[in-house]
Amino acid sequence: MSLHFRYARSQVVLRHHCAPRFVLDLKMEEAARSAALFCSVILSVSTPLLGGQLSELCQLQAAVLRRSRAQEALDRDRRRRQYLRRRRAFLLSSIAGILSVLSTTRRHIWARRRIRGENFWATAQSYDEDAWKAQFRMSRSTFDHLVKLIGPAIQRRRTNYRAPIEPRRRLAITLWWFARSGEYRSIADTFGVGIATVCIIVRQVTSAIVDLLYGRFVSLPTGPQLDETIRAFADRCYPQCAGAIGSTHIPIAPPRDNPDHYANGWGWHSVILQGVVDHRLRFTDVYAGWPGSNSSASVLSSSDLYLKAEDRPDGYLFPREKSILSSGVEIPVHLIGDLSFPLRPWLMKGYSNEHRLSPEQRRFTFTLASARSVVDAAFMRLKGRWRCLLKKSDIDVSMMPRVVTACCILHNICEQQGDAFLPEWSIQMAPSGQFLIQPDIVPYQGETYGPAEVVRCTIANNLLSILQR
DSSP: OHHHHHHHHHHHHHHHHTSOTTSOOOOHHHHHHHHHHHHHHHHHHSOHHHHHHHHHHHHHHHHHHHHHHHHHHHHHHHHHHHHHHHHHHHHHHHHHHHHHHHOOOOOGGGOOOOHHHHHHHHHHTTOOHHHHHHHHSSOHHHHHHHHHHHHHHHOOOOOSSOOOOOHHHHHHHHHHHHHHOOOHHHHHHHHTOOHHHHHHHHHHHHHHHHHHHHHHHOOOOOHHHHHHHHHHHHHTTOOSEEEEEEEEEEEOOOOSSOGGGGBOTTSOBEEEEEEEEOTTSOEEEEEEEEETTSOHHHHHHTSHHHHHHHTSTTOOSSOGGGOEEETTEEEOOEEEEOTTSOOBTTEEEOOOTTSOOOHHHHHHHHHHHHHHHHHHHHHHHHHHHOGGGTSOOSSOGGGHHHHHHHHHHHHHHHHHHTOOOOHHHHHTTSOOTTTTOOOOOOOOOSOOOHHHHHHHHHHHHTHHHHHTO
């Protein structure tokens, strides 16, 4: 009877250990003690051999029981720690969310006030038209028009630390840098922002102008616009012309990688801007960023303009139905360039003075050069309005192609809006020493394309009759 009671008691202990968590577990020492007591009772009534086997079995059972209870204790402790961490994270995030909604406290380290810059921007709002244009190189109406075009793209989200810089002020900072290319520190003091903020704003606004406005304001003429361009160049005594192509060097600071590649013929570092200009002095194609040591022909051969013309089966850049016949030769609509460019059916240039020219060839060369002067005038206005293209800038060379392209887009917008080019801006174009003197034109030395030479000779010999059509 006593043996049965003790055995039942040990079973109760085991079942008690397997009960749910909310029931208090017995200590492992009591479990081991009960197992040992059970083994002693069995051994007292069994044979020696059987007693040895049962003793070993009970010891193994007790060891397994201790290990399982120890593992369960570790698992409970691990789950408890995870629960406490999750509860703490939830409470902290809830508190932060409530404070972000209710709190109006501003951290002063994120909202440093610069009174001078704020006063300047407030004063600039009251500028008259002349003062505004002198500072930002465009009229107030053009400025407002530009804000409508790119304002949503340069708007920044409001945070709990401070209000974002409004799009008008961001655009004004960028135009100020384009117009002067001053140091970031001076611009930061002028507009009451941080130095790093000026750098970020210039890059962001420049990218927005290029990404959003290039396709809208820079494109080769088509349809009625192409007809108007051809008539306008015919009024300049040159036929079948859709624009003038040219290149100019933009000064840069010596880059860290391969600086010799950017040194031009005069020895200063630059990137090349290749542009096509129509009769209204607006850019219809822009390709910028090649190192200054390259020739105009090399830059042209790598441009999309060249690939667009050469990939067509007929080798023409403009629609073939616009071509005319003269002396049995088809004369396509084409561009005109200087001696540094190759001769193609879609790109004409004058004759070189290396050989004796006929009167017709001299007249053709003079007429072409006169019509091509629009590209030089456009470059002059571009650099006079945006002086960041006149001197070294502290912006990275990888960003210069976008800066140059953005200035060309802004030039087109100003010309389209009727913003007059002020005479004093041309005076500012005067080169200082030899730094801004453009390298000499290096004539193209490649092979002459036969059909293009036929077209040029036909235009030269029949110039007056073609213009009278």
